[in-house]
Amino acid sequence: MTDNLLFSIDGHVATITLNRPEKLNAATPAMSKAIVAAAEECNRDDRVRCVIVTGAGPKAFCAGSDIAELDSYATPWDFRNRADYCDAIHHLLKPSIAAVNGYALGGGLETALSCDIRIASSNARFAAPEIKLGWIGGGGMAAFLAHSIGMSNAAKMIMTGDPIDADQALAWGLVSEVVEPEALLDRARALAETIASRAPIAAETAKLNLRAAFSMPLDKAMQYERDLQTICFATEDALEGRAAFKEKRAPVFKRR
Missing domain, CATH: 1.10.12.10 (Lyase 2-enoyl-coa Hydratase, Chain  A, domain 2)
Structure with missing residues (x-):
């Protein structure tokens, strides 16, 4: 694990918290490996019946991969075969809830989309900004968005890279609920405990x-x-x- 990832199990609910708020919880390679390990632990542990994924601090769920770290991969093929945090969340066997606080950008949006249920705080913002930097998402962005919000809305997000706010995300079906920031984790926990009781x-x-x-x-x-x-x-x-x-x-x- 790493200090930049918090992992806990309380009753039948596990919580994975990206803990790098000073960098909008942008994921480093070390964080990616830690997320993979946490997800595997959730899959192994029969106590865990539901998983909450969230970000530390008031500003961000996850701003995606840390751009400054991407040049650390020796080759594009190494980048292709990296330990991927989006894949790890997608491969959770247990039901999962994204508690989206603040920015969910790029891989952060893909991480939220990899969860079964998404709840957003009213200050949440969602974007697929990769096109502004010269590439596209690689963690299921197109497939997840097309299934969640339809082809036209997905194309608008992916081809412009521009953000949408929480109310637009709710209207499009990207999230199930919008709550005030101070109520987000309590609401996610209540929903997780309901699922865990089934x-x-x-x-x-x-x-x-x-x-x-x-x-x-x-x-x-x-x-x-x-x-x-x-x-x-x-x-x-x-x-x-x-x-x-x-x-x-x-x-x-x-x-x-």
């Missing part, structure tokens, strides 16, 4: 199902969903859920 295998399966819905033809996606439902139905947690319903009590799920 059957964990079902929540992880729902994540797989949602991603399949974007990558499969409709008939295949529906069949896949039925298969996933059957797998969930066979778990001990599903048996517990049915028993709790009959007994009119809260279920106790054990990820089995």
Whole structure:
């Protein structure tokens, strides 16, 4: 790990905090490796049922990769094969929530888009500014934005590099909620705890199902969903859920 990344587990909720506020939480290669390690720990640890990703300080979620560090890669191929923080968040097995405080730029926007749910503070700003520097995003920017806000809006963001504010992000469906900055982490935590209270295998399966819905033809996606439902139905947690319903009590799920 690194001092520029904070990682904690409280109950069933893990929190990954990019901790470089003086640089708008821009990610260095060391931070990228630490994010990969934190994500892998979340995947391994059965205590973790939901993950919050956020940035330290009031100004930024993440301003993307630290531009000053990019020339440290010996070749473009080394850059291509770097440990990527966006990929690490995308490959989380557990449900994830981006608590976007302030700027989410470039790789920071891709990191937020890699999460399942996005909540923004009212001062959040979102942009894909790579085109202003001579390149494009490489962490799923086009695919994530096109799925989230539609082709035309995605093209506008990617081809201009200009930012949108939190209200526009909400109107376009880029985020699910906008709250005041001081309420952001509390709201993210409350939502994470709600998700963590549900059957964990079902929540992880729902994540797989949602991603399949974007990558499969409709008939295949529906069949896949039925298969996933059957797998969930066979778990001990599903048996517990049915028993709790009959007994009119809260279920106790054990990820089995």
